[in-house]
Amino acid sequence: MLHLRLITPVDRTDAVVRLIEKTVGTAHVVVLPGAARNPVGDVVMCDVAREAGDELIGGLRELGLDRTGSIAVENIDLSLSKRADKAEDEAPGEGADAVLWEHLADATHEESTLTVTYVAFLTVATMLAACGVMLDNAILIVGAMAVGPEFGPLAGISTALVRRAPRLVWRSLWALLAGFAVAMVLTAGFSWLMDAFGLFSRSMINGARPNTAFIWKPDWMSFVVAFLAGIAGTLSLTSAKSGALIGVAISVTTVPAAANAAVSLNYTDYAQTWGSTWQLLANLGGIVLAGTLTLLAQKAFWTWQRERVTAQLP
Known part of the structure; x- marks a missing residue:
């Protein structure tokens, strides 16, 4: 209660x-x-x-x-x-x-604001993912996914679209795009520094990476996974089951794709850069679409419930 x-x-x-x-x-x-x-x-x-x-x-x-x-x-x-x-x-x-729309709007408003803390988390997550893709280490990739805070702005966009709040849409979109832009630029600088210290090399980005090669090879399965994760993430927010968000975070390759794009750009591997960018966009689009459709379905369901109960009242 x-x-x-x-x-x-x-x-x-x-x-x-x-x-x-x-x-x-x-x-x-x-x-x-x-x-x-x-x-x-x-x-x-x-x-x-x-x-x-x-x-x-x-x-x-x-x-x-x-x-x-x-x-x-x-x-x-x-x-x-x-x-x-x-x-x-x-x-x-x-x-x-039940969906508490006022609580959802307040929560997504806070999570979809561009702040120093938000950019710091996203940057650290992207740098962790950069280490993961260079070392072909799936554990580091999963860790980077869990750290990334990008689901907040994505949920903010979905909520704003359903509630027809254009200001929240633009604020969430700004937090998402600006946050990723800063994180990717700093990660590119991080990879240059790691290369200068001999910890990263061109052979690592060009070598066989069986555990992480999927990051820059988008396909329809990438979109399907992102869509399903968007449904789960939205349900976790509206039902106050925040623990499910961790599962959502480690299901979608947004942060790893941004990291691989930044590192491959630093080594002028444009094929991987474009592939990773499309992977990132497909995942972001799938989550927003799924979140919006989920909220619309929940809104329609509760409208029907309210009308049914009202009709039964004496």
């Missing part, structure tokens, strides 16, 4: 309480008159089943509570209450399938 802590202007407290009480799946309503100081107002708290949370939060925003007061949402790890059990039974659908 979710716990909501609301600060409401005094003249809107009754409307907020009525909204909570008529929302299917709510419990444990508490009203503390005059308890809030900044902003001044009443404090209203309640618990709501996750599958009913998006409807309630949307209603509170329609009342203007996000502008005139405050809406804070927390996950409840354990709730021992028969009323809570009853609320979850009454709410339509299953909590694991």
